[in-house]
Amino acid sequence: MLILGRREGDSIIIDGGIRIVVVSCDRGGVRIGIDAPSTVKILRGEIADQVKSENERAAAPVATAWLAALGAPATTPTNAPAPAPVPDPDA
DSSP: OOOOOOOOOEEEEETTTTEEEEEEEETEEEEEEEETTTSOOOOOHHHHHHHHHHHHHHOOOOOOHHHHHOOOOOOOOTSSOOOOOOOOOOO
């Protein structure tokens, strides 16, 4: 990690046309401005972490026991054979 000292109005240029400017500094924190191409995604670190953990939670296997207790229909694995067709009694 590169650590730089900057004052209000100072900027940092990052490869790819990204410019970071120190807008203001006070006891409450530092306000920065980011000038970047529209193709560059910019996320706050805590938001990126939250999205990552939510995606991991959503991809985790689901315990079927509590789903059955809620009355959810049982699911079959995707590699299970398809059920046999039911003959039409009117045919």
